[in-house]
Amino acid sequence: MNKLALASLMILLGLAVPHLAEAVGDPFLTTMATRMAIMGMAVASLGFLVGFAGLVSFGHAAFFGIGAYVVAILFKHHSEASPIPFLPFAWEGSLSGMVQLPLAFIASFLFALLVGALSLRTRGVFFIMITLAFAQMLYHFMISLPDYGGEDGLSIWERSQVPGLDLYNDYDFYYLCFGLLVGVLLLLRMIIHSSFGVIIRAASQDEARLATLGVPVFRYRLLAFALAGGIAGLSGALAANLYEFSGPGLMHWSRSGEMLVMLILGGMGSLFGGVAGAIMFIGLEEILAGWTEHWALILGPILIMVVLFAHGGLMGFFSRGRS
Amino acid sequence: MDSILLIEQSLNGLQLGMMLFLLASGLTLTFGIMGIINLAHGVTYMLGAYIAASVMAATSSFLLAVLAGMGFAGLMGLLMEFTILRRLYERDHLDQVLATFGIILVANEATKMVFGPQALFMAPPEYLNKSIQLADGLQYPLYRLVIILVGLLVVLGLRHLILNTKLGMLIRAGATHRATVAAMGVNIAQVFTLVFGLGALLAGLAGAMAAPLLAVQVGMGENILILTFVVIIIGGLGSVRGAFAGAMLVGLVDTFGRAILPLLLAAILPPETASGLGNSLSDIAIYLLMAVVLIIRPEGLFMIKGKR
Numbered sequence: 001m002n003k004l005a006l007a008s009l010m011i012l013l014g015l016a017v018p019h020l021a022e023a024v025g026d027p028f029l030t031t032m033a034t035r036m037a038i039m040g041m042a043v044a045s046l047g048f049l050v051g052f053a054g055l056v057s058f059g060h061a062a063f064f065g066i067g068a069y070v071v072a073i074l075f076k077h078h079s080e081a082s083p084i085p086f087l088p089f090a091w092e093g094s095l096s097g098m099v100q101l102p103l104a105f106i107a108s109f110l111f112a113l114l115v116g117a118l119s120l121r122t123r124g125v126f127f128i129m130i131t132l133a134f135a136q137m138l139y140h141f142m143i144s145l146p147d148y149g150g151e152d153g154l155s156i157w158e159r160s161q162v163p164g165l166d167l168y169n170d171y172d173f174y175y176l177c178f179g180l181l182v183g184v185l186l187l188l189r190m191i192i193h194s195s196f197g198v199i200i201r202a203a204s205q206d207e208a209r210l211a212t213l214g215v216p217v218f219r220y221r222l223l224a225f226a227l228a229g230g231i232a233g234l235s236g237a238l239a240a241n242l243y244e245f246s247g248p249g250l251m252h253w254s255r256s257g258e259m260l261v262m263l264i265l266g267g268m269g270s271l272f273g274g275v276a277g278a279i280m281f282i283g284l285e286e287i288l289a290g291w292t293e294h295w296a297l298i299l300g301p302i303l304i305m306v307v308l309f310a311h312g313g314l315m316g317f318f319s320r321g322r323s
Numbered sequence: 324m325d326s327i328l329l330i331e332q333s334l335n336g337l338q339l340g341m342m343l344f345l346l347a348s349g350l351t352l353t354f355g356i357m358g359i360i361n362l363a364h365g366v367t368y369m370l371g372a373y374i375a376a377s378v379m380a381a382t383s384s385f386l387l388a389v390l391a392g393m394g395f396a397g398l399m400g401l402l403m404e405f406t407i408l409r410r411l412y413e414r415d416h417l418d419q420v421l422a423t424f425g426i427i428l429v430a431n432e433a434t435k436m437v438f439g440p441q442a443l444f445m446a447p448p449e450y451l452n453k454s455i456q457l458a459d460g461l462q463y464p465l466y467r468l469v470i471i472l473v474g475l476l477v478v479l480g481l482r483h484l485i486l487n488t489k490l491g492m493l494i495r496a497g498a499t500h501r502a503t504v505a506a507m508g509v510n511i512a513q514v515f516t517l518v519f520g521l522g523a524l525l526a527g528l529a530g531a532m533a534a535p536l537l538a539v540q541v542g543m544g545e546n547i548l549i550l551t552f553v554v555i556i557i558g559g560l561g562s563v564r565g566a567f568a569g570a571m572l573v574g575l576v577d578t579f580g581r582a583i584l585p586l587l588l589a590a591i592l593p594p595e596t597a598s599g600l601g602n603s604l605s606d607i608a609i610y611l612l613m614a615v616v617l618i619i620r621p622e623g624l625f626m627i628k629g630k631r
Binding site for chain 2: 048050056116121122123125126128129130133134136137140141143144228253254257260264265268272281296299300301302303304306307308
């Protein structure tokens with residue numbers, strides 16, 4: 001089966017999810033698929049960084065959290081009709097998804113630009129740890145803001161208003177997340193095959209050679225890092241709508257670790273690996289949690305087995321099986 | 324800030340630093356020699372604490388509790404190395420992260436099943452549970468002084484082990500020239516297992532010593548693990564000397580941040596806001612320290628040559 005046919009099949013399957021859920025009489029499956037699409041988007045952006053740019057970020061949850069907080073803060077100020085502090089102009093937030101979602105992307109993009117500018121001076125394990133450090137700083141910073149819920153986080157009583165869609169309708173919400181996921185995957189695919197993508201992939205293999213050719217590697221990497229951060233922010237904004245909540249826990253290092261685990265589980269060689277990992281991780285969690293409360297006792301050994309015996313993750317396993 | 328408070332906080336910082344060193348020395352050695360990122364290092368710390376608290380409750384012998392915690396943690400470390408980690412030495416760091424994350428899931432859940440979801444508490448033994456007079460107006464808990472002392476003994480012991488023994492020679496050689504050491508007929512796998520067991524033993528000691536100071540609960544390992552990683556990154560991966568310097572630096576910065584920042588903020592903010600903000604900002608202080616160290620010296624303070 002060629003790649004195009006496979007992708008079309010996946011998209012058709014994705015479109016059919018709510019109808020399949022109804023057919024088996026379990027509408028909750030649609031909400032689970034929404035969670036998968038949201039996490040899939042965040043993990044795919046991480047996969048773009050790790051698998052293609054060779055940058056292992058251990059702080060990706062920070063960008064996810066920023067996106068969630070953008071939605072929560074805009075909602076809070078809108079509902080209280082209070083101006084947002086530290087803005088050069090008076091603005092009382094917004095409920096419109098056409099404002100919240102792009103702003104979530106932009107805010108995470110800008111923060112990632114800042115973190116990247118400082119972190120990209122280091123390599124390897126040190127890059128892993130410095131991205132972790134920045135994410136933890138943000139985590140503790142959000143806890144220190146009592147106006148925005150501090151440790152408890154912020155509840156959201158009204159989901160984003162998106163023209164033509166009702167986010168309180170599970171189908172509408174799912175199709176929004178699924179549509180954005182497909183859009184993000186197409187965008188990342190386009191980028192990877194562009195000259196920009198060629199450069200960041202080459203830089204992960206031989207940075208010195210590229211630098212000798214006069215390519216400003218740092219700038220390309222920075223842009224890739226910021227873009228991945230922005231996408232994580234977008235998915236965080238969707239998650240805030242789903243949970244109707246944003247809190248510092250979303251940024252905790254264990255969430256960044258979980259994203260990496262999903263990515264490794266799915267495999268890093270392809271863009272879809274991240275999505276596959278998110279689907280598998282969330283699916284396993286749901287199935288095992290319904291089966292026994294001690295699901296971690298089963299999930300843990302599965303992760304270890306994947307590392308020891310299915311090198312290259314789920315996608316690697318399948319592509320080996322095919323060839 | 325007067326001198327009494329200054330001394331008291333310095334001792335607190337030293338005590339936290341010693342605790343971090345017990346954990347960091349094992350983590351930095353396993354990374355330095357075997358090149359393995361072991362997220363499950365915190366698990367041995369947690370197990371040390373749980374076993375110590377249970378043995379203390381059963382026998383009320385503190386010495387026995389600490390020895391049992393240490394021993395059990397060391398054994399679990401050997402078991403982990405022997406069954407799983409040994410297969411991951413040549414692998415990518417990401418594989419190590421995934422596998423050790425799996426170990427954390429299993430260990431935490433199993434601990435919850437065996438000991439129950441509630442936190443355990445452990446009182447320090449009668450003979451250590453008092454304060455002693457260090458100077459005029461300076462009372463300090465004896466138990467915390469004992470921790471500092473135990474930490475110092477471990478520092479000296481490790482120094483002797485690494486600089487003056489055959490095993491130490493192999494550890495140092497293995498950290499920089501692994502292939503050469505193996506080519507000279509040394510059973511490097513055995514050295515790895517020993518070092519790993521030693522690291523787990525020290526983590527268990529840290530857990531057992533920490534048990535009377537905090538609530539013994541699932542997740543305690545992961546919280547301190549991140550601090551430990553900060554320590555070994557600041558110190559330079561693979562360097563025990565660096566781990567010591569990093570541990571002291573982090574211990575002191577964290578303690579003084581907690582003591583001084585709320586006071587400074589109280590001068591400009593209302594007291595409630597100041598104490599909350601001060602606490603969070605001092606949580607940030609150590610990460611800021613790490614970021615600054617990495618930006619100025621991207622490979623830590625005491626980097627071993629050729630390790631990344």
